[in-house]
Amino acid sequence: MKIVETIAALRNTLKNEESIAFVPTMGNLHEGHLALIKKAKKEAGFVVVSIFVNPLQFLPSEDFNQYPRSFEADCRLLHNLDVDVVFAPDEKMLFPSRQEILIRLPAVADTLEGEFRPGFFQGVATIVLKFFNIIQPDIAIFGKKDYQQLHIIRLMVQQLNFPIRILDTEIIRAADGLALSSRNQYLNGPERQEACQLFQALNNIVCRITSGQRNFLQLEQKAIEYLSGRGWLVDYVSIVNQQTLLPARTGEQQLAVLAAARIGKTRLIDNIELTVKSDID
Amino acid sequence: MKIVETIAALRNTLKNEESIAFVPTMGNLHEGHLALIKKAKKEAGFVVVSIFVNPLQFLPSEDFNQYPRSFEADCRLLHNLDVDVVFAPDEKMLFPSRQEILIRLPAVADTLEGEFRPGFFQGVATIVLKFFNIIQPDIAIFGKKDYQQLHIIRLMVQQLNFPIRILDTEIIRAADGLALSSRNQYLNGPERQEACQLFQALNNIVCRITSGQRNFLQLEQKAIEYLSGRGWLVDYVSIVNQQTLLPARTGEQQLAVLAAARIGKTRLIDNIELTVKSDID
Known part of the structure; x- marks a missing residue:
């Protein structure tokens, strides 16, 4: 398993791959993520997992700084699942200058989560679009836990004509029913x-x-x-x-x-x- | 030269091409466009020219309906320049449903042209992004005549991490200096x-x-x-x-x-x- 930190190195690693599945994560992996990755392994010959805590999708009042980061443990898990590449860029790599071009989403992004986390989906859609362009996967996989996010990503792929198949996985729950997060x-x-x-x-x-x-x-x-x-x-x-x-x-x-x-x-x-x-x- | 009207047929035509240059146009081709295409021929093994009058970039008060359309004459010119594919989708092909996801641009898009044509660059950026995802070119070529447009496309490619090289061509002028348009x-x-x-x-x-x-x-x-x-x-x-x-x-x-x-x-x-x-x- 390769751990790649730069866009150039990642593009170089991927350039001859024919069937790439991409699983975006913010790290701190649990069984919910692992389900995504197992599906990725089944569906494509080459699996890229990104680990990046995306500042664009946190409100100033939210938990960006204390969001749990556990890079080494994550890499052990990913290695065990035979992931091909972990893409772990730093903020400077993804935002060499202030991100001024963003994705403008329709009204559905302002309801439910969007009502209580204004700008959240714009931040999610923008970083996912950037990852899509960096990785150019054939497949990308998202969990149903973030149900509205999955909806908006599907809409974005369709409306912006990305040649990417979006797959989903069911929510993984603890024994008492709590959704893993x-x-x-x-x-x-x-x-x-x-x-x-x-x-x-x-x-x-x-x-x-x-x-x-x-x-x-x-x-x-x-x-x-x-x-x-x-x-x-x-x-x-x-x-x-x-x-x-x-x-x-x-x-x-x-x-x-x-x-x-x-x-x-x-x-x-x-x-x-x-x-x-x-x-x- | 192939004339292609659907996204599926275009993707099928392009799937084994290694070096694609893309020239977006609204048709009604003149020497300014031909300079773009000649550059494309020099820079890449396979040249795709789109002809599509993009409704997203016209204000309701503007000349969308009377904008000159001359598809057959355009195709003769493109054929003579040995273009590989003309992509000429209809509106339904690019907008099967209302385009609700758009590109949100920074303040520079609200100045100059943007001040007098509000929404113009958002419409341009959105259609260009869609074409980028449909065609996945290595190179895309824009004229300096639309100077601010070129600036915004370069910004979009950089900020959204498109793996596309943007090239430009100089303005072509009539003998008295009038820029061709x-x-x-x-x-x-x-x-x-x-x-x-x-x-x-x-x-x-x-x-x-x-x-x-x-x-x-x-x-x-x-x-x-x-x-x-x-x-x-x-x-x-x-x-x-x-x-x-x-x-x-x-x-x-x-x-x-x-x-x-x-x-x-x-x-x-x-x-x-x-x-x-x-x-x-």
Whole structure:
């Protein structure tokens, strides 16, 4: 496994590869990332994993500085998975001057995560586009944990005509249901115990929809009340259409339930997809 | 020479080419375009010329509908220059749905042309980026006639890490100095005779700077008065730094004089680069 730090060296390494899969990460790898990488290994002859904590996608108030970095442990994991190249540029390499050209996204980027993290998706889309141009992969793989991000990346690839196939992987969860995330490290003991309640609340919505309830606003509201009552600060719980990420309407069948909430100082996100059988009146 | 209308067919045609030069055009080809294409032929083994009148770069008030289209004559010219592929997609091919993802440009895109054609460069950058992703050229060639456009494309390639070398060609002029442009066709007889005065005015500024004048604001103002006095409606005459396109300051050596003005209903642009010898006080 090669560890490459410069764009020139990376391009040189990749220039004769015919089938490249790319997995972008911010490091601090867990089983969720490893699922992405295993899929990459299956789908392409050559796998590039980037490790880069992208400053463009953090608000000034957010946790850019304390975001967990564990480069050597990450490299051991990637080596064990037989990854071909780890691309680990520093900020100067990706931003030799201030990034002044950015990707302008449609309204969907201002909802859900975008409402609470303004500029987040613009930062994500811009760095992903830069990586696409540096690596020129045939395939890029993103997790469903960041559901809206996956949606926006697919939209970008389609609307900007990137010749890249976007694949996804399912969320990997701890035994109690908590979705794996680098930010879970921020949780203290009691918070970690409580954290699975976010999944519980989403799962409860899914069960109620499956058993016939269709008052989505009420379901969202009850989940927010449930979590708030247990001490969470809820940003949103939202039942959306999978294709558009717009609020789901009765009769739509491909839905997803998305949530973001804070327990203590840690902000967690989670989601569940569900398919509703057509209602027979 | 192949004429290709779909993205899939184009990608299929290009997939084994090793050295591709790309020349984007809106058709209605003149000697200015041909200079781009001759350069492309010299620099790469395979030349793709696109012909597409890009709706994203026209304001609603502008001449999108009447913009001259001459596809068959264009193809004869391209055939004679031994171009390999003409890519002539229709709007549906490039915009199967409304283009909602656009390139967000820095402040330089809001000055000069951008001040008088808001959104113009965002439309140019977005279509060029789409073409870059469709064609994946090694080289792309732009004329200096659209000086600010060339600047912004270079910036985009650098800031978004496109592995594409941007080359340029000098302005091609008629015998009287008028820069060749598709829009020259809009000029009637007397307008065509008058049109070379735009170049004259720029050239006059260059002569005065060369002979030591450094009051750039006054030189700009005099050129505006000169043209206005002859019936032109002047958008701007601006002496700028070549590297930044910001207003030139005394002591800077790599300058360009840019102008846009309307004669009758036709809006023309032109520019001249100049290098100032260092002032010895």
